[in-house]
Amino acid sequence: MAADVDKTLAGEPKDDHDEDRATPSSRRARSRFKQFSSLFLIAAVPFIGFCIKYYQGIQLVKRHEAGLKELGADGLFFFSSLDIDHDLYLSPEEFKPIAEKLTGAAPPPEFEEEIPHDPNGETLTLHAKMQPLLLESMTKSKDGFLGVSHSSLSGLRFWKRPAVLSSTFYARQFKVFLPPSGKSALGDTWWIIPSELNIFTGYLPNNHYHPPTPRGKEVLIHSMLSMFHPRPFVKSRFAPQGAVACIRAASDFYYDIVFRIHAEFQLNDVPDFPFWFTPGQFAGNIILSKDASHVREFHLYVPNDKSLNVDMEWLYGASESSNMEVDIGYLPQMDLRAEGPSTPSVIYDEQGNMIDSRGEGGEPIQFVFEEIVWSAEMSREEASRHLEVTMYPFKKVPYLPFNEAFSRADAEKKLVHSILLWGALDDQSCSGRTLRETVLESSPVLALLNQSFISSWSLVKELEDLRGDKKNLDLSEKARLHLEKYTFPVEMMVALPNGTVVHHINANNFLDQTSMKPEEEEGPAISFSAGFEDPSTSTYIRFLQEGLEKARPYLES
Ligand SMILES: *[C@@H]1O[C@H](CO)[C@@H](O)[C@H](O)[C@H]1NC(C)=O
Numbered sequence: 138m139a140a141d142v143d144k145t146l147a148g149e150p151k152d153d154h155d156e157d158r159a160t161p162s163s164r165r166a167r168s169r170f171k172q173f174s175s176l177f178l179i180a181a182v183p184f185i186g187f188c189i190k191y192y193q194g195i196q197l198v199k200r201h202e203a204g205l206k207e208l209g210a211d212g213l214f215f216f217s218s219l220d221i222d223h224d225l226y227l228s229p230e231e232f233k234p235i236a237e238k239l240t241g242a243a244p245p246p247e248f249e250e251e252i253p254h255d256p257n258g259e260t261l262t263l264h265a266k267m268q269p270l271l272l273e274s275m276t277k278s279k280d281g282f283l284g285v286s287h288s289s290l291s292g293l294r295f296w297k298r299p300a301v302l303s304s305t306f307y308a309r310q311f312k313v314f315l316p317p318s319g320k321s322a323l324g325d326t327w328w329i330i331p332s333e334l335n336i337f338t339g340y341l342p343n344n345h346y347h348p349p350t351p352r353g354k355e356v357l358i359h360s361m362l363s364m365f366h367p368r369p370f371v372k373s374r375f376a377p378q379g380a381v382a383c384i385r386a387a388s389d390f391y392y393d394i395v396f397r398i399h400a401e402f403q404l405n406d407v408p409d410f411p412f413w414f415t416p417g418q419f420a421g422n423i424i425l426s427k428d429a430s431h432v433r434e435f436h437l438y439v440p441n442d443k444s445l446n447v448d449m450e451w452l453y454g455a456s457e458s459s460n461m462e463v464d465i466g467y468l469p470q471m472d473l474r475a476e477g478p479s480t481p482s483v484i485y486d487e488q489g490n491m492i493d494s495r496g497e498g499g500e501p502i503q504f505v506f507e508e509i510v511w512s513a514e515m516s517r518e519e520a521s522r523h524l525e526v527t528m529y530p531f532k533k534v535p536y537l538p539f540n541e542a543f544s545r546a547d548a549e550k551k552l553v554h555s556i557l558l559w560g561a562l563d564d565q566s567c568s569g570r571t572l573r574e575t576v577l578e579s580s581p582v583l584a585l586l587n588q589s590f591i592s593s594w595s596l597v598k599e600l601e602d603l604r605g606d607k608k609n610l611d612l613s614e615k616a617r618l619h620l621e622k623y624t625f626p627v628e629m630m631v632a633l634p635n636g637t638v639v640h641h642i643n644a645n646n647f648l649d650q651t652s653m654k655p656e657e658e659e660g661p662a663i664s665f666s667a668g669f670e671d672p673s674t675s676t677y678i679r680f681l682q683e684g685l686e687k688a689r690p691y692l693e694s
C-alpha cells in the first residue's frame with residue numbers, strides 16, 4: 138500500500154503518460170520549465186542549506202540546554218558518549234551497548250559476512266599473553282596517586298590478563314594483510330586501515346566507551362585486539378591512526394609482511410569516566426601464502442624495548458577540556474602469537490576418504506612444513522623503518538639515538554638538533570604530537586635538518602639514566618647539559634658536537650609564538666595555496682637558523 142501512495146503523490150505514472158502524448162512544443166515548454174525550476178533549485182540550495190544549518194544549530198543548542206537541565210553535566214556526558222552523530226538523540230544503533238548490558242545478550246554481530254565461511258579451509262589458533270602495566274612506572278605513582286580518584290584507575294587496576302586466552306581463526310581471514318595490486322615489491326608500504334585524521338580534521342572525541350562497529354579490514358584486527366580487552370578502538374583518537382604494512386620478504390609462494398597498528402583501548406565503562414590506554418604501537422609480522430590459504434607464522438605485540446611504552450589519558454569530570462589527566466607507563470608484555478602454522482581441519486587419504494585431522498580420540502596428525510626459501514628479503518629493521526616513514530613523514534630525516542647523534546655530528550662537523558621530551562616523539566604520546574604533525578613534517582624544515590643538522594630525540598627519563606652513568610663520563614656530561622636546559626613538556630635544542638647547548642626553545646613557548654595551537658585552528662585560516670608557509674614552519678626555520686648563527690663563533694674558533 139505504501140508504495141501505491143507514494144506513486145500517487147509523486148504523480149509519476151500520470152506524468153509519463155501525459156508526456157507521451159504531448160505535442161513537441163508543449164514538451165519543449167515543459168522541459169524549459171524543468172530547466173528553470175532546477176536552476177532555481179540550484180540557486181536556492183545554498184540558501185536553504187544555510188537556513189537548515191542555522192535552524193539545526195539553534196535546535197541543538199536548545200536540546201543541549203534541555204539535556205543539561207534534565208540530566209546534569211555528568212548525566213549529559215554519559216548520554217553524549219552514546220550519541221555518535223552528536224544530534225542529541227539516540228538511535229537504536231547508538232542505544233545498543235545499553236541494551237546489551239540490560240539484557241546481557243549481544244545481538245549477532247553485523248559484520249558476519251566479512252568472515253569468510255570456509256569450512257574446508259585451514260585454521261590457526263592465536264594465544265594472547267600479557268603482563269599488566271607497571272603502576273610504579275607511572276609518574277603519578279611518585280606521590281602515591283595523590284588526588285587521582287580510585288574510580289579513574291579501576292579499569293587499569295583490574296586489567297591483569299587477556300580477556301580471551303586463545304582464539305581460532307580461518308587462515309583466509311588474514312588475507313587483509315596481503316598487499317593490494319601494484320604493491321608487490323620488497324619495501325613497498327600500504328595502508329591496511331587508512332588514517333582519517335590530520336591536523337585539519339582534528340581529533341576524535343574522548344568521551345566514547347564503546348568502539349564503533351568495525352568494518353571491512355578492521356574486523357580481523359578488532360577481533361584480535363579484543364583478545365586483550367573487550368573495548369579496542371582499531372582507530373586511535375589521534376593521528377596517525379590506522380595500520381600500515383610492508384613486504385619484508387618474498388618467495389614464490391609466500392610473503393613475510395611486517396605491520397604497525399595504532400589502536401587503543403577504553404578501559405573504563407559507565408559510570409566511571411573514560412580512561413584511554415594507548416600503547417606506542419602494535420608491531421608484528423605474518424608469513425602467509427600469496428593466496429592466503431595458509432598462514433605460516435603470526436605475531437603481534439607491543440614493543441617493550443623503551444623505558445615507557447604506553448600513553449594514558451583519563452577524564453575525571455564531564456568537561457573534556459579541563460578535566461583531563463595524562464600519564465605514561467611501562468607495559469612489560471602484550472603479545473599475540475600463532476601456536477603453529479595453520480592446518481586443514483579435514484584431509485583426504487590416498488583412497489580419497491575424508492579424515493578428521495584433529496584425530497578424534499587418537500593422536501592428532503602431524504604436519505610437516507617445507508622450509509621457506511626467500512628469493513628476496515630485507516632486514517626486519519629496514520622494513521620497520523619503511524613503516525615508520527609512512528606513518529611519520531618527519532622521519533624522512535633520520536632521528537638517531539642520543540650518543541650516536543653526537544658522534545655523527547662530530548664526524549660530519551654538523552650541529553645536533555635535539556628534542557627532549559617527557560613522552561616519546563614517535564609513538565602516539567601526547568607531548569610530541571603537535572610538533573611532529575606540524576613543523577617536523579614540513580618540507581622546508583626537513584630540507585634544512587637534512588642539510589645542516591644531525592637529529593635526535595630522547596626521553597627525559599633516558600637522559601636522567603645517562604646522567605647518572607658513572608662509567609661514561611662524556612655522555613653523562615652531555616646528558617647533564619641537556620637536562621639543564623629542559624622544561625616540561627618538550628624542549629627543542631641546538632647543540633654543538635661536544636654537548637654545549639647553544640639555542641633552545643620550549644614547545645609551549647614555540648606554540649604561543651606561532652599561535653597555531655590545534656584547538657584554535659580554523660580550516661580556512663591555513664591555505665594550501667602555493668608559496669604560503671604556515672607560521673609554525675617559518676618560526677621553526679628561524680629557530681634552527683638562530684641556532685646555526687649562535688654556533689658559528691664556536692665552530693670558527
Ligand atoms: C637529504 O640529503 C641527501 C643528500 O644531499 C639527499 O639525497 C636526500 O634526498 C635528502 N633527504 C631529504 C628528506 O631531504
Ligand SMILES: *[C@@H]1O[C@H](CO)[C@@H](O)[C@H](O)[C@H]1NC(C)=O
Nearest residue numbers: 618633635636637691692694
Ligand atoms: C664545546 O666547544 C666550545 C668551542 O670549542 C667551547 O666553548 C665549549 O666550552 C665546549 N663545551 C664543552 C662542554 O666542552
